[in-house]
Amino acid sequence: MITLSNIEKYYSNKGIKNYVLRHVTTQIHPGEFVSIMGPSGAGKSTLLNVLGMLEQPTYGKYEFMGEDVSLLKESKRIELYRHHIGFVFQAYHLIDEMTVAENIEAPLLYKKVGGAERKSRVADILDRFNIVAKKDLFPNQLSGGQQQLVGIARALVAQPSIILADEPTGNLQSTQALQIMDLFKKLNQEEGITIIQVTHSEVNATYGSRILHLLDGVIKEDEAVLT
């Protein structure tokens, strides 16, 4: 599904190149649940952003579903966002001016899903995540865990083939965090959704099938999780 070959990324500051990613080469197959780990500043978020096509690598080749991302047109990239990629953020990033239901419905609007189907899909997912009672509340009326549930519901509602999550539980208490991880695992195993998450927690990482250890922009270790 994803092929990275020799990805490099640096920021120039007064002529000095600060490398954030170096010689990153790896493959991620459909149905994998990958955790990216590493100390702060290692380049985890940058890697995830590259994977999510939010940032361009300086060198190297990135193929997403067989297509060279650097050659993708803007409109094609947006199509990928609409149909294949779901994002989950550490800071949840819900739209403050929209209710829970509206936040979840938003991607369907961009996907041009019809009104009736939108309603039923939103209702479905609210039901599945046990947040029906909260659907008319605004994000600031929810706890962090609830907000992240909504964030994940929003990422899922468009039925993406891959979810990119940057420290999805970084702001949560451990019990809430484990709930989210259970949810990810279930999505991965039951629906076959590919998941790539950034995490600091060893425990969270064990929910996945594979761990990439990143240090100073270099993949130091690529280990499979034993179950």
Added chain:
Amino acid sequence: MFKLNLKIALRNLKRNFVISMINIGGLSIALAAFILIVLYVNYETSYDKHNPNYENIYIVGRDLKDFKTNFTPPPLAEIIEQNCPEVALVGKMTPSNLEFPLISDAGRIYIKNTMVMNFNAAKIFDLHPQGGLKQPQGEIERLYYLNEASMRTLFPNKKDSMPELVLMGGKTLGLTAPIQGKIVPNPHSNLQFDGVAIGNNLGVAEGFGFPNYYTYIQVKPGTDIKALEAKIDRLMKAGMIKEKIDMGSLKNERVFLDPLANLHLKPQAGNDTNYKVVMALFILSMLIVVIACINFTNLTIAQANKRAKEVGIKKVLGSYRQLLTMQFITEILIQCVLSMLLALMLAELFMPTFNNLFEVPLSLAAGAEELYWMLPLILLIVTFIAGVYPALILSGFKPALVLKGNFEAGLQTSWIRKGLLVVQFSIAVIFIAGILIVNRQVEYLHTEDTGFEANQVLVIKNQMMYNKPEVFATFRDKVMKINGVKSATVANVVPGGEQTGSNGYTVEGREALLDFIDVDYDYFETLGIKLKSGRTFSKEFKSDTLNAAIINETAAAKYGLLDPVGKTIRGCNIDYKIIGVIKDFKSQGFEAAVQPTIYAMKNPCGNPRLSIMLKVDAAQMSAVLAALKAQWSGINRLDGEDFRYDFLDDLYGRLFKKQEQLKAVFFTASMLTVFIAVLGLFAFAKIMTSNRRKEIAVRKVLGASDFQVLKLLNSSFLWMLLIANVLAWPLVYLLARTWLDTFAYRVELSVVPFALAGVISLLLAVITVSLQATKAVQANPAAVLKHE
């Protein structure tokens, strides 16, 4: 999608209520001012536009080199009629300023402004008197019509449309005239009157030597005006040569055609000050809107931080940039629509005040036709100016940057916002300095020496011509018997904007055009005009009533005379002896320079002397008025029963009315602009300090004093203010120069208004910013940092 975006827009409005209200409120105030002024400009520039032949009507004027006039001799109309087939109608009319009473059984009126016109003139001006426009019979018949108020006073119970007889000019005179009915002058026309007299032809006995008529022509569509102008010029000169009039000055004379569209604001025979004022107002109103737009843009961008996250998220959810741009433009459009609605309400609210000030009958309903297409257009333009830039900025945010957190939208756009703020400050400074300068000039008009004393001078409107000093002497004797009357005189005009005539006069072989004022004894004494050399008219010199003349300084300068007294000045077939030179006085106000003028007691070419002036002792004014009222018919038997008067200082004061109006408008416009600019600054400071709350808290934790933080917050604004002042000053200088140049007499520009504008703008800014900043500075840093 649209519905959702609409919801978001409304929720955002609610969330940022204060800022939104400042945004919408500021814009609506500006738009209200704009609407009012557009209506006004439209009104001022469309005089007579209702006339179906608006485009084809011209007045025939004469350029006499020294000045231009619309007065033409009466035979001109006939020769145009006979020789110019391209002219459809030729009308002539003459204003009769003789004030006389009309008396019926029910009441009496004083009619002042009668327009005597021929039938074709009435047709050209599309007049519709009661019973329709009728052709008068024969050469002598005049059809009289009066305005509505007069008709109501004279014939309160009149139902039919039959002519009614009235007594004319006092009961003792026994003259009667039939009044055909009422006529309503369109207030939106150049042609204004209290009544009209329509005849078949006018001035039949007068030749080319009597330029006392307005000649209007209505040309056939498609006529070559330049060619017609030249043709009429030739006809006019041929006519004058035939009558052997003014042969010498003919080559300097030229006929011009001035379109009806120009007559109200920029007549060739007159000045275009009114036009300039109207245009200046229009520009002012646009500036106000621009300031409000800048506010809008600035505030929207300054709030971008709050919207950046939304943009980032929507983009990763699969939104196109165009979609987001549209969303923001729609949001701004909604705010603009709200502002427009509010503006219409404000305009309606302030319409009566505005109408009062400008003496116009504007209304939203009447202007609806123009506003109908104009308002949506303005709405679009304002939305475009205020909205497109922020929409592009907002929709352009990169999600990777925004979603990483600690993102400052301000950084990328700050120089543009600062630039806009500087522009806004500059405009505000222009207005502040403008107010100060306008105030100084208007003050000057009130306090500066006019060269004569208008106080305690009564002007009596009178219908008896006192052209002969011996006739006036009896009047003077009677009036001087009243205790408190210091002096009495009569003249053809009073100082206060009335135009007198002019004629060619020759001294030592040099000819020049002088204004003539026909006076009686004690004219200069009554008006307190100072003598420069020689003497004034005196009963001790018998010849004073025959051939003595007094000229003013400007006239002496015009002839280059160093010692004019004793010299001979020839005009109107009389050799006058100059007996004195008076100091110039500003009889026409401060805009026009003093004209070279000659004063004489005998002037066969002059105008009727109807304006009696009495200098009265201040303490006895009311007693004098009472006595005059009681004894009037005995003192001035031929004037009729009523004693009617004005105070000269009131009449003269009217010359400044326009400046007063201008000052009032300018003041209001400036206040609005400064207010809107301050509002903008206020909101801007509010957003800035809230964006910097964390920084402020950290600085305080690190040990900065409140004052140091306040200084820090103010300093960035002060720099902008300084630049704004430096940019504004040259502009103020240019604008003020241009305006002051419309005055012949004016104050000198000093640095004071500039410096003062700088200080005032500085104070306003510091107060506004500090009001916001103190709140942030006083916040507990621990609380702020915990929340971050």
